[in-house]
Amino acid sequence: MKKLINSVADVVAESVAGFAAAHADIVRAEFDPMFVVRADAPVAGKVGLVSGGGSGHEPLHIGYVGAGMLDAAVPGAVFTSPPPDPILAATRAVDGGAGVLHIVKNYTGDVLNFETAAELAEMEGLTVRAVTVNDDVAVEDSLYTAGRRGVAGTVLVEKIAGAAAERGDDLDGVAAVAQHVIDNVRTMGVALRACTVPHAGRPSFDLGEDEIEIGIGIHGEPGRHRVPMAGADAITDQLLDAVVADLRVRAGERVLLLVNGMGGTPESELYIVYGHARRRLEDIGVVVERSLVGNFITSLEMQGVSLTLLRLDDGLTALWDAPVHTAALRRGR
Amino acid sequence: MKKLINSVADVVAESVAGFAAAHADIVRAEFDPMFVVRADAPVAGKVGLVSGGGSGHEPLHIGYVGAGMLDAAVPGAVFTSPPPDPILAATRAVDGGAGVLHIVKNYTGDVLNFETAAELAEMEGLTVRAVTVNDDVAVEDSLYTAGRRGVAGTVLVEKIAGAAAERGDDLDGVAAVAQHVIDNVRTMGVALRACTVPHAGRPSFDLGEDEIEIGIGIHGEPGRHRVPMAGADAITDQLLDAVVADLRVRAGERVLLLVNGMGGTPESELYIVYGHARRRLEDIGVVVERSLVGNFITSLEMQGVSLTLLRLDDGLTALWDAPVHTAALRRGR
Numbered sequence: 001m002k003k004l005i006n007s008v009a010d011v012v013a014e015s016v017a018g019f020a021a022a023h024a025d026i027v028r029a030e031f032d033p034m035f036v037v038r039a040d041a042p043v044a045g046k047v048g049l050v051s052g053g054g055s056g057h058e059p060l061h062i063g064y065v066g067a068g069m070l071d072a073a074v075p076g077a078v079f080t081s082p083p084p085d086p087i088l089a090a091t092r093a094v095d096g097g098a099g100v101l102h103i104v105k106n107y108t109g110d111v112l113n114f115e116t117a118a119e120l121a122e123m124e125g126l127t128v129r130a131v132t133v134n135d136d137v138a139v140e141d142s143l144y145t146a147g148r149r150g151v152a153g154t155v156l157v158e159k160i161a162g163a164a165a166e167r168g169d170d171l172d173g174v175a176a177v178a179q180h181v182i183d184n185v186r187t188m189g190v191a192l193r194a195c196t197v198p199h200a201g202r203p204s205f206d207l208g209e210d211e212i213e214i215g216i217g218i219h220g221e222p223g224r225h226r227v228p229m230a231g232a233d234a235i236t237d238q239l240l241d242a243v244v245a246d247l248r249v250r251a252g253e254r255v256l257l258l259v260n261g262m263g264g265t266p267e268s269e270l271y272i273v274y275g276h277a278r279r280r281l282e283d284i285g286v287v288v289e290r291s292l293v294g295n296f297i298t299s300l301e302m303q304g305v306s307l308t309l310l311r312l313d314d315g316l317t318a319l320w321d322a323p324v325h326t327a328a329l330r331r332g333r
Numbered sequence: 334m335k336k337l338i339n340s341v342a343d344v345v346a347e348s349v350a351g352f353a354a355a356h357a358d359i360v361r362a363e364f365d366p367m368f369v370v371r372a373d374a375p376v377a378g379k380v381g382l383v384s385g386g387g388s389g390h391e392p393l394h395i396g397y398v399g400a401g402m403l404d405a406a407v408p409g410a411v412f413t414s415p416p417p418d419p420i421l422a423a424t425r426a427v428d429g430g431a432g433v434l435h436i437v438k439n440y441t442g443d444v445l446n447f448e449t450a451a452e453l454a455e456m457e458g459l460t461v462r463a464v465t466v467n468d469d470v471a472v473e474d475s476l477y478t479a480g481r482r483g484v485a486g487t488v489l490v491e492k493i494a495g496a497a498a499e500r501g502d503d504l505d506g507v508a509a510v511a512q513h514v515i516d517n518v519r520t521m522g523v524a525l526r527a528c529t530v531p532h533a534g535r536p537s538f539d540l541g542e543d544e545i546e547i548g549i550g551i552h553g554e555p556g557r558h559r560v561p562m563a564g565a566d567a568i569t570d571q572l573l574d575a576v577v578a579d580l581r582v583r584a585g586e587r588v589l590l591l592v593n594g595m596g597g598t599p600e601s602e603l604y605i606v607y608g609h610a611r612r613r614l615e616d617i618g619v620v621v622e623r624s625l626v627g628n629f630i631t632s633l634e635m636q637g638v639s640l641t642l643l644r645l646d647d648g649l650t651a652l653w654d655a656p657v658h659t660a661a662l663r664r665g666r
Contacts, residue, residue: 229335
């Protein structure tokens with residue numbers, strides 16, 4: 001296994017420590033238990049936003065901690081849900097008196113551990129609400145999930161809910177905005193090559209040299225089907241058609257188009273996918289009003305891409321455009 | 334070959350078209366000949382900055398076109414210098430009457446083609462100066478280079494010279510700032526796994542499963558030596574020791590520490606490298622005043638990392654901190 005790591009046991013803690021040192025103007029890290037929090041947390045009177053999940057998807061979630069997005073992120077072991085204890089500690093750390101929203105990707109372990117942490121927090125007198133992101137149209141139920149998985153749409157939920165919290169919406173309002181994003185966002189991905197989880201030491205699945213997996217999960221869990229390698233346009237069509245059909249996007253509607261790299265995909269290839277998807281959308285009369293192209297939720301060094309559409313309205317677009325200052329996403333100010 | 338492309342011949346043009354569509358608020362692309370230019374170019378009275386080189390290193394250079402950085406970038410074929418014609422066209426397009434600075438990475442083809450373009454531009458009455466970036470301490474001369482290669486330091490030259498041009502420095506002034514960065518920046522990289530150039534169809538070099546190459550070039554050209562795979566700290570030490578020795582950084586000095594991923598390296602690993610390098614620098618009394626961690630100059634999907642130090646002074650730090658608005662680097666405003 002060729003990885004720039006020292007020991008399998010220390011991967012996440014060493015990485016989080018490096019991250020916090022590099023971005024000390026934005027965040028600080030706690031290690032007992034481990035979470036990353038805005039340097040100025042808690043922000044009095046503001047709803048606190050906490051997300052988290054298995055590591056290996058960077059920059060998600062720690063890269064999105066900062067003004068206008070998350071107040072804290074809880075990294076678990078690689079591809080492993082964080083336990084309730086650090087989620088509880090992060091919840092306490094961001095409570096500014098206006099309540100805390102948990103943004104949870106829909107994996108069974110994440111959902112359970114965030115629920116437990118929320119119950120413990122409520123017993124301490126905190127007010128906690130949760131939303132569950134389930135944007136992956138590829139499959140119902142999966143290795144680690146009842147219902148649909150939460151994938152790249154999570155980035156958009158975190159940005160837009162973060163903007164709502166920053167402008168002063170109350171807990172119900174921020175939760176409603178987050179749910180509105182969830183209701184209008186859909187994603188599907190494809191893998192060309194698997195990644196290797198450090199504690200496994202070998203690729204998480206095998207794909208033939210002329211084979212790709214459509215609908216791959218972000219942990220390499222099975223998608224819809226394996227098909228022969230094809231050109232970028234044909235692969236993009238398969239992702240886009242599934243997302244458009246599920247979201248029921250129609251002519252005249254406006255969308256945010258997110259093309260996300262899974263970690264080992266050259267940026268040039270992401271823009272080829274983006275270009276074709278955009279043309280296809282324009283052909284059916286859909287307006288690509290906002291775009292995001294790059295590595296935003298990865299699976300270590302997996303080669304592949306996911307395509308996400310968020311149906312926009314004036315309110316969502318304004319929140320998307322609001323200033324944000326995190327390690328991985330910056331806009332305005 | 335598993336790549337998200339349609340045909341080998343169209344990789345760069347399709348990717349640039351997608352890039353320009355995604356970032357139409359910042360850039361526009363020309364295709365005959367091909368270059369990417371600020372949407373508001375030429376900026377009257379401002380020195381124009383043009384860079385370019387072989388594609389496959391994205392976001393370099395097209396991702397750095399925008400306010401506060403480059404005015405235009407000229408992408409060649411993958412790992413192939415662009416010919417003089419598009420460089421000349423880009424030079425014309427950014428001339429706002431204050432002259433144009435070419436920022437050239439030190440590869441023989443790039444240097445020759447930029448020189449030819451500059452001569453042609455001068456014959457048309459434009460004023461052109463050039464600086465050559467040669468920050469790679471790994472080797473003197475190489476497959477494509479007389480002298481040292483230009484690598485990740487180029488990103489810092491482009492940012493800081495771009496800030497100098499934006500504040501209104503004249504052509505001599507901007508060139509002097511760029512040269513000051515070049516004089517104070519050094520880089521060394523390591524590869525764990527090669528990338529595959531589309532028109533070659535196979536990995537550009539072979540490394541054993543337990544072997545890495547120290548001092549790798551950004552086109553996979555040979556570095557200093559191949560050594561057995563080691564832990565991240567030990568690998569980081571080899572890069573850092575070489576850079577510190579060559580730059581002669583001393584206790585009390587301030588630096589910018591850039592840890593750059595080569596395209597296929599998980600972000601978590603970059604932060605492990607960063608964390609160790611920072612501690613080592615602090616141990617010898619060097620102040621890490623600014624940091625940059627991520628994929629800034631890649632080699633397609635190569636797995637590896639480079640480490641760059643820029644010796645800072647008040648002037649350079651202020652220019653580094655100045656607002657920038659490009660696809661790949663944003664700060665302020």
